[in-house]
Amino acid sequence: MMAVTLRVNDREYTRTVEPRTLLVHFLRDELRLTGTHWGCDTSNCGTCVVLMDGEPVKSCTVLAATASRYAVRTVEGLEGEQGLDPVQLGFAAEHGLQCGFCTPGMLMSARALLDRMAARGSAGGNPLPTDAEIREAISGQICRCTGYTTIVRSIRWAAEHSGEEAHP
Amino acid sequence: MQVPAAFEYERASSVEHALGLLAQLGPGARLLAGGHSLLPMMKLRLASPAYVIDIDPLVSELGYVREHGDEVRIGAMTRHRELLESPLLREKLAIFTDAERVIADPVVRNRGTIGGALCQADPSEDLSAVCAAVGASIVIRGLDSERVVPIEAFGRGPYRTAVGDAEMVTEIRVPLRAGSGSAYEKLDRRAGDWAVAAAGVSVTLTDGLIERAGIALAAVGAGTRSAEAEAALAGRPPSQEAFEQAAAAAADGARPVSDQRGSARYKRHLAGVLVLRALNRAAERATR
Known part of the structure; x- marks a missing residue:
């Protein structure tokens, strides 16, 4: 021990x-x-x-x-004093889950992707991930309900909405 | 539930420390680098070391990709992601970038290391073929020794390497040759899977002729280098005809087995197709 x-x-x-x-x-x-x-x-x-x-x-x-x-x-x-994280809100808004089993992993990979995108935005690049970048970021994860389309949409929603907060 | 057999845990803070622990604890000790080869083997009880020496802290000492004279030197603890994102490799040894794009998945690439991958020596492992194609050398250290072993002498068959019980891989050295281009082609069934077949190629052009060609295969049996395919190119100008002959020679030399990833006949055909594609891309990069 x-x-x-x-x-x-x-x-x-x-x-x-x-x-x-x-x-x-x-x-x-x-x-x-x-x-x-x-x-x-x-x-x-x-x-x-x-x-x-x-x-x-x-x-x-x-x-x-x-x-x-x-x-x-x-x-x-993920949840902070301001309430749910944008990725959590995105999964709710865009139906990013059905059974929910894969969701914690998907949320964490999404959070890391968006943190990386924010850093890219601060360095003068595009702060929004492309759909290809979102798909690559979750390519090590399996969802057996959604067909991934709504997960990609949820992460895109989160990226678009965190952008508003970061750059008012 | 998959659980490794019980072991004693040690953590090394430097290469010297790790080598000292290996010498002290004996052959029952194993180094744990990124953990993405050894831990799965331990869960399946294919490996049951009495001692695990965690070398995760050595990432600061052995995590690098740097140009050194006419070589690129890669520290053994360099993670797949660092290899994928290295501007130096993308510019001068694009075969690494090609391969890293299709090794496992981004989350696994955050942990797995080049040293760990080479030391597992899985016959389907991609970086072994990459290192064979470019003619890399592997630096193996013991407490009082350092050996530089050419990649051909490093692999000793599936899951076996030239690394002794009290030794560790510290560095991979890749020669830089003017007029060279390299490429990696892999077919897998789904994102992150092992290859059905894969081919790594490096060509060096001098005065419009192929001075050196390195051709290596993964997941299709036999040794990784394909000497017949390389000989089919040496001294000739690059041409579709020469590339097709080399690809055919590589396919002939492959010894694939039929399994859930495909029949032996299909894999042999695939090996030729992938070598041909890789040769075309490598030659294009060599003349760029």
């Missing part, structure tokens, strides 16, 4: 776990942050995606011990 300290959604947690504990199980079973879903277990489906230092990773294929070097952000960390 070993003590692992993780910074998740700006809070620090220490738990004593086996070294083989994967990040997804640390989040779900130790911290009871069950918003992160556990799917294929083989780094294919992407429902377990969380952010480490702002970049999406598949938490079924990262040891919790490795993640302790990074700031982890999960779907529970």
Whole structure:
């Protein structure tokens, strides 16, 4: 057993776990942050995606011990004082989910994409992702309900609406 | 539920530290780089190391792509995403950029490393074919040793490499040759899958003739380099006829097996088609 300290959604947690504990199980079973879903277990489906230092990773294929070097952000960390994150609002507005199983991973990859687009916008580039860029960003994730079209539309909605906030 | 067998965890803070731990803990220890080859193998219990030495912190020491004299040097902990986004590779060794676009998916590319991919030595792994085509060398370090091994001597068959128990790969060195162009062509069934077949090609033109050709295949059996295909091009001017002969030679030398990704006959045909496409793109880039 070993003590692992993780910074998740700006809070620090220490738990004593086996070294083989994967990040997804640390989040779900130790911290009871069950918003992160556990799917294929083989780094294919992407429902377990969380952010480490702002970049999406598949938490079924990262040891919790490795993640302790990074700031982890999960779907529970999306909602802020201003209310829901634009990506969450986008998925509601454009019907980006049906059963909801893939949604936490999709939301986190979308958040990382939009953060990257904001940085590109600040550097003088286009702050809005193209549909091809949105599709590429979620290409490591599987949805069996929507056919992806409404997910792409939801992320585009979020990009267009975060633009308004960032550049009033 | 897939869970690795129990192990003891160590974290290395430097190359020296990692090599010291490897020497101290013995052959039951394995290095964990990005984790996207080793952890899946451990979940399937195809690997059950007694000790896992996490080298994630070495990304700061071994994460780089830089020009050094007439070589490009790539640190073993450079992640797929860094390779994909490297302007230096896109300009001078576009075969890496081609391949990285189709290796796994963007989320996996955020973690997986070139050193980890090469050390897993999966017969379908793309960067092994890329490194073979460009004639890369692999730097292998031990506590008191450093060896530079040509890529042909690095792979020792599926999942086996020249890296010893107390050694680690620290760097990949790729020669830069004037008048060169390179390309990678891969067919997969869906985004992020292993290749049905893939071909990497590098050509160097001198005075309008092909001075050197490197042709390597992935996922179709046998060794990665195709010496017959390379010989079919050496000393000739680039032409469709020469490229077609090389592609046919590469297909002849392939030893694919029938599986869920396709029949052996189909894969052999595909290998030739992909070599031909890669040769055309590489030659175009060489003359640009």
